Amino acid sequence: MMNEINDLKQALEASPGSMYLRLRLLEKMLLVPECLKEVEPIVQRGLELHPSHIELKEVLSELYFLQKKYSACIIVCEEIKNMPGIRPETLARLAKCHQKEGNENESLEVYQETLTRFPEFSDDELDQSYRLRNNIPGDDEIDDLFSKPDLSFADVGGMEKVKREIDLKIIKPLENADLYASYGKKVGGGILLYGPPGCGKTFIARATAGEIDASFINITLNDILDMWIGNSEKNLNRFFEMARANTPCVMFFDEIDALGAKRSDMRQSAGKNIINQFLAELDGLESDNEGILVIGATNMPWHLDTAFRRPGRFDRIIFVPPPDDASKEAILQLKLAGKPQQNIDIKKIARKAKDYSGADLNAIIDIAVEKILEDAIETGIPKPISTRDLLDALKIHRPSTQEWFTTAKNYALFANKSGLYDDILKYVK
Numbered sequence: 001m002m003n004e005i006n007d008l009k010q011a012l013e014a015s016p017g018s019m020y021l022r023l024r025l026l027e028k029m030l031l032v033p034e035c036l037k038e039v040e041p042i043v044q045r046g047l048e049l050h051p052s053h054i055e056l057k058e059v060l061s062e063l064y065f066l067q068k069k070y071s072a073c074i075i076v077c078e079e080i081k082n083m084p085g086i087r088p089e090t091l092a093r094l095a096k097c098h099q100k101e102g103n104e105n106e107s108l109e110v111y112q113e114t115l116t117r118f119p120e121f122s123d124d125e126l127d128q129s130y131r132l133r134n135n136i137p138g139d140d141e142i143d144d145l146f147s148k149p150d151l152s153f154a155d156v157g158g159m160e161k162v163k164r165e166i167d168l169k170i171i172k173p174l175e176n177a178d179l180y181a182s183y184g185k186k187v188g189g190g191i192l193l194y195g196p197p198g199c200g201k202t203f204i205a206r207a208t209a210g211e212i213d214a215s216f217i218n219i220t221l222n223d224i225l226d227m228w229i230g231n232s233e234k235n236l237n238r239f240f241e242m243a244r245a246n247t248p249c250v251m252f253f254d255e256i257d258a259l260g261a262k263r264s265d266m267r268q269s270a271g272k273n274i275i276n277q278f279l280a281e282l283d284g285l286e287s288d289n290e291g292i293l294v295i296g297a298t299n300m301p302w303h304l305d306t307a308f309r310r311p312g313r314f315d316r317i318i319f320v321p322p323p324d325d326a327s328k329e330a331i332l333q334l335k336l337a338g339k340p341q342q343n344i345d346i347k348k349i350a351r352k353a354k355d356y357s358g359a360d361l362n363a364i365i366d367i368a369v370e371k372i373l374e375d376a377i378e379t380g381i382p383k384p385i386s387t388r389d390l391l392d393a394l395k396i397h398r399p400s401t402q403e404w405f406t407t408a409k410n411y412a413l414f415a416n417k418s419g420l421y422d423d424i425l426k427y428v429k
Helices: 002-014 019-029 033-049 054-066 070-080 088-100 104-117 124-130 139-145 160-175 177-182 201-211 231-244 269-283 325-336 346-352 358-379 387-396 401-414 422-428
Strands: 189-194 215-219 249-254 292-298 316-319
Touching (some): 019 033, 019 054, 160 201, 231 269
Parallel strands (some): 189 316
């Protein structure tokens, strides 16, 4: 090896402008630890002749990495990472440098970008650290994913209109499957719950499963998304296959807009592929979805791809508003049950809590309890929750739904050709 290096050195001295000879010499020298200290001057001389030469800078980054000068390597790689012609190995080196310096998030982000740009590339060391195992467990663990909620509509405070719609559109068909089948109507389908955060969309989904004695599976974004191209679609398919094997089943997708965002807003094809897979699963083109109820929940229905609202997919769309006074009373009674209290005027609290969501009501109870406990620690005398305690808590915690309605009203007024947001306009009036 050293003889070859010496021959290349002599050749380069005779032809210092030859980039081919310079790169071949550097390539050989990087393989010999004793030669590393000579590499940088040769690279720098080449950069004086060709300041933007990407291969020389890649060599420099490799030298710094071998010398464990990770910060210097990062600086060089960041300078060239968006240049055409960069090799995936250089980007992987940048990811490793971030990892060596303890910046795991930056490292993972760089490696994901590398795989997006170079789908066929892989690096064993980075794969060992970041390649996500299949998010879905084996068959022997499937039972752990499914649950039979011990909730029913009786446990849901208020929300009478929402419960009535779900009963008519979902529960009655399941209870009278033979009757519906005689008219060619399938049991199951999809419903989309939308509204401000904290108003009980997840809770009502669980209660729906409990009401029909169905298996329930809560599928999150992390359960589906995988950093490897094609794996997210496989994960989604596996969940649907498991649901088909455990009917009747309620599949609940929270924040479904994150999985089903408008394809026109996406720059990368990977996200579009997930949406296409989701739509194919909902259509049941290759499998029977009989007995599967898919419930999606979103705070931002305007971000959901319109293809999801086609008949046969999420064709039942239900607005879940903040609770009315009667519902707030029911929620407060449920949340206060079992807690020490003294003649609480539930009606007064509900009346004062305008625009408060169920989560907001829970928050004011927590605030009131925390204040009581703080006082009890100082005085040594615990006291029950009173109307005044809850009214004081209302002054501290403001309703979280107001910001949502500001945005939603704009969509309802100016982007409502399909009538999707009519319920929002009725509510704000």
